[in-house]
Amino acid sequence: MSAYGACVYIVSRSADKANAQLLCSKSRVAPLKTLSIPKLELCGALLLANLLSKLQKMDIFSGPYFCWCDSTVVLAWLNSESSRFTTFVANRVASIQRLSAGMEWLHIPTALNPADIISRGALPMELNASDLWFHGPLFLLLPRSSWPPSPAQEQCILELRKATCLVLTSPIDLTSNCKSPTLTxxxxxxxxxxxxxxxxxxxxxxxxxxxxxxxxxxxxxxxxxxxxxxxxxxxxxxxxxxxxxxxxxxxxxxxxxxxxxxxxxxxxxxxxxxxxxxxxxxxxxxxxxxxxxxxxxxxxxx
Incomplete structure (x- = not known):
């Protein structure tokens, strides 16, 4: 993965029709320092949270906001206390949780994720012909009951902060409790x-x-x-x-x-x-x- 990104779609519905359209997107080049795939996915989630937070503050659109990610590791991180993880993960999880407060994070299969086009790259002709990129996955137009099911959340053990075990014992008196002015x-x-x-x-x-x-x-x-x-x-x-x-x-x-x-x-x-x-x-x-x-x-x- 040489880049990561996020894209935002707006879904409008009328009595007999629904439409989904790409609203905006943003991408970043992956840092030169090698990061694991889950960490890069987490950076993409932070990029999305920033985009949605700015849109929400504009107060133009009404309705709920849904955040989608194809990484079950990232979703497990976001459903946990940020303080449980190492500094890199903890800082980004805390920011995402703050920026996306009130929004719902859901899982999307990788094959249906339009943001993957950003990380894989695409030729202009391929992008121009991509319905997935311009209109998002088809399930956005369907009732929520038809959305892809989210896998069962498991406790994530990646990037956990190292715990220190402190054992308390009765103190040992290392003095001789000498009360006389001289040693015997x-x-x-x-x-x-x-x-x-x-x-x-x-x-x-x-x-x-x-x-x-x-x-x-x-x-x-x-x-x-x-x-x-x-x-x-x-x-x-x-x-x-x-x-x-x-x-x-x-x-x-x-x-x-x-x-x-x-x-x-x-x-x-x-x-x-x-x-x-x-x-x-x-x-x-x-x-x-x-x-x-x-x-x-x-x-x-x-």
Missing amino acids: VSDLQNGTRLLVRVVQRATMWADLKAIQANHVLKSSNCLSSLSPFVDDFGLLRVGGRLSNSSLPFDSRHPMILPRKHPVTSAIIKHFHKESLHAGPRTVLARIRLHYWPIGGEEQSLL
């Missing part, structure tokens, strides 16, 4: 657990949900060999036979840290410095009394 050991421990929980939820959310639902992790999952579980605080910890030992809870079930995360790197640096830059195995042993960094043996500082 308990405050630091709670703050550290909160930080690790946030990191785990950001990086291992799927694993957390699977473990909470008692799903078996795939053997290829790096956590599967750790027998992980989620504690009462919502932290992902290492399970296994150490639960039967007399070690402190954090040493029996260290908190799992994601691979190469900034928080993981900061914790490794802390223990590396605290151990006076000891060897990799010594540092890793100290870390695993509290944390279990995934791939800890491969960390650059170790």
Whole structure:
């Protein structure tokens, strides 16, 4: 389609005769930017709405105004809220709905649509001999009951605006609710657990949900060999036979840290410095009394 257009016909009726005549038409060259056929059809519908709106304001003709389009997609757009669609479609649908307020939009088969002559083009001799162009489709002279039936309207899914899903959850208090002027050991421990929980939820959310639902992790999952579980605080910890030992809870079930995360790197640096830059195995042993960094043996500082 290299062009689009619209044409307007006036139908006059007397006691024994009806006549339809081309009143005016307008065409536009399709933009250089490639547009889909439905979008070009929508531009044609806007052109028609502008023409009819101007004629209506002239207050010369009495009677109803009918708008015809052979695109079921365009008709579905016009029967919907303009805000549902992307900017290009939404702006034109809103304009058409405003300009053609009080007018009825109907479907016309493509073979009977004289506006298609504009988009296809025609030689002067062909146009001069075209009754369809000068007098419109024959059904305009017939009672409305004989007009072409309009297809059932379906909800259009083309050019829908992308929806954003917003999920509201109860806020998580990431503070330690410290009321004293100084930090205590308990405050630091709670703050550290909160930080690790946030990191785990950001990086291992799927694993957390699977473990909470008692799903078996795939053997290829790096956590599967750790027998992980989620504690009462919502932290992902290492399970296994150490639960039967007399070690402190954090040493029996260290908190799992994601691979190469900034928080993981900061914790490794802390223990590396605290151990006076000891060897990799010594540092890793100290870390695993509290944390279990995934791939800890491969960390650059170790």
